[in-house]
Amino acid sequence: MSERATWATRVGFLVAAIGSAVGLGNIWQFPFKTASNGGAVFLVVYLVAVVGIGLPALLAEFVVGRKTKANAVDAFRKLGHPRWRVIGAFGAFIGFWIVSYYSVVGGWVGRYFIGSVTGGYFDAPGQYFGAIATGPEAILFHGLFMTATVTVVALGVNSGIERATKVMVPGIVVMMLGLAVWAATQSGAAAGYSYFLNPDFSTLLANAGDVVPFAVGQAFFTLSLGMAIMITYSSYVGEDTSLFVDGGVIVVMNTLIGVLAGLVVFPVLFANGIDPNTTKAEAIFVAMANAFSQVPGGRLLGMVFFGVVLIAALSSAISLMEVVVSYATDHSTVSRPRLAVLTGTVLFVMGLPSAWDTAWLGWFDTLAYKLFLPLSVLLLLLFVGWVLADEAVEQLLLGSDTGWLGPVWLWTVRTVVVLAVVATLALGLETLLLGGDIVPPV
Numbered sequence: 001m002s003e004r005a006t007w008a009t010r011v012g013f014l015v016a017a018i019g020s021a022v023g024l025g026n027i028w029q030f031p032f033k034t035a036s037n038g039g040a041v042f043l044v045v046y047l048v049a050v051v052g053i054g055l056p057a058l059l060a061e062f063v064v065g066r067k068t069k070a071n072a073v074d075a076f077r078k079l080g081h082p083r084w085r086v087i088g089a090f091g092a093f094i095g096f097w098i099v100s101y102y103s104v105v106g107g108w109v110g111r112y113f114i115g116s117v118t119g120g121y122f123d124a125p126g127q128y129f130g131a132i133a134t135g136p137e138a139i140l141f142h143g144l145f146m147t148a149t150v151t152v153v154a155l156g157v158n159s160g161i162e163r164a165t166k167v168m169v170p171g172i173v174v175m176m177l178g179l180a181v182w183a184a185t186q187s188g189a190a191a192g193y194s195y196f197l198n199p200d201f202s203t204l205l206a207n208a209g210d211v212v213p214f215a216v217g218q219a220f221f222t223l224s225l226g227m228a229i230m231i232t233y234s235s236y237v238g239e240d241t242s243l244f245v246d247g248g249v250i251v252v253m254n255t256l257i258g259v260l261a262g263l264v265v266f267p268v269l270f271a272n273g274i275d276p277n278t279t280k281a282e283a284i285f286v287a288m289a290n291a292f293s294q295v296p297g298g299r300l301l302g303m304v305f306f307g308v309v310l311i312a313a314l315s316s317a318i319s320l321m322e323v324v325v326s327y328a329t330d331h332s333t334v335s336r337p338r339l340a341v342l343t344g345t346v347l348f349v350m351g352l353p354s355a356w357d358t359a360w361l362g363w364f365d366t367l368a369y370k371l372f373l374p375l376s377v378l379l380l381l382l383f384v385g386w387v388l389a390d391e392a393v394e395q396l397l398l399g400s401d402t403g404w405l406g407p408v409w410l411w412t413v414r415t416v417v418v419l420a421v422v423a424t425l426a427l428g429l430e431t432l433l434l435g436g437d438i439v440p441p442v
């Protein structure tokens with residue numbers, strides 16, 4: 001066994017974590033969930049959830065990773081609490097669950113990227129989505145996206161991830177900024193900003209049962225929490241690094257890119273006369289494609305937009321798959337490339353229902369948001385807050401000069417954060433069970 005890899009530079013860890021965090025969750029899911037959950041109100045609840053729940057939970061994952069320097073399942077054994085391994089195993093399961101449909105959406109993005117190059121959607125942007133989103137075409141592109149992910153994971157990501165994301169993340173930021181400037185010139189800009197940024201709290205009171213679980217779920221999803229990714233990535237971090245600072249940078253960057261995506265998408269939605277309250281998964285594809293088909297330089301803009309989303313989606317899918325594959329490599333004699341192909345094949349099959357019919361995609365997504373992610377984060381918080389407790393604080397404070405934050409963090413994790421996640425889970429379960437969302441759409 002060679003010595004365990006560490007990130008070559010501090011920035012290496014930061015960009016890899018940001019690359020995992022920034023993905024379809026920020027650029028596609030966030031604007032569309034914001035739109036279908038009341039606009040700016042959702043943004044407010046989401047921001048509170050990110051800072052109040054997401055950041056403390058992110059730090060909890062960092063503590064487990066850096067303290068044990070092990071993969072997410074063995075980490076708990078190394079800490080002397082083998083039973084809590086279930087957190088790592090559950091995380092790997094959620095990873096499978098999420099990548100299966102994530103890859104289908106990634107396939108759509110790839111298809112739109114090609115459509116921008118060839119001009120394929122320019123004649124009938126409204127019909128394009130319906131033609132490619134389900135059925136054999138969707139399956140083909142789901143397969144291509146999965147193949148790309150498998151290829152990178154099979155090659156071994158240690159130096160790959162770090163090198164690739166160092167280019168990808170700044171690229172995403174620059175291109176999103178450029179697109180936001182362009183969107184500001186669209187006729188729907190004022191209406192879009194107002195919908196996105198002016199909260200109407202009455203919708204919150206009327207729909208808390210939906211808004212809160214989705215906003216908290218979104219915070220977990222977009223920060224890649226509950227799936228042991230951040231445990232894995234932080235296991236390569238040195239003890240001279242302040243986890244507070246790095247966690248803060250990751251959260252700020254991730255939120256910034258989500259908000260930027262909103263500043264791109266909402267003006268375009270309004271300019272295209274799409275009512276955001278009826279927005280569904282496809283609206284963003286349809287609206288963006290429609291806009292690109294009408295403006296000068298639309299092909300180039302389309303390539304940039306869908307290219308950015310594709311890169312962001314790939315870097316996230318890679319991190320999702322890496323957790324599964326890195327655990328499997330540690331526990332079997334089968335080679336990494338073979339394991340990657342095997343995992344990819346299983347995931348491809350699991351994604352078939354979602355590629356066949358978007359009702360399945362929605363079902364997978366809803367269960368992930370309302371049930372699996374909060375449950376997984378809750379278990380982790382209970383473990384770190386109540387079982388590791390002072391050991392966790394000690395680890396968190398290594399490399400940091402803000403010692404007073406340690407106990408504040410611990411008590412927040414133990415009380416407020418745990419209660420908030422329990423409440424979220426309860427609200428989510430209520431709509432799942434009463435609303436019948438738990439029933440698969442056979």
Ligand code: TRP
Pocket residue numbers: 020021022023024025026098220221222223224225226227229316317319320
């Ligand atoms: N964070 C990514 C996004 O916003 C998706 C993602 C990557 C993810 N890893 C994850 C979601 C782990 C949940 C758990 O698109």
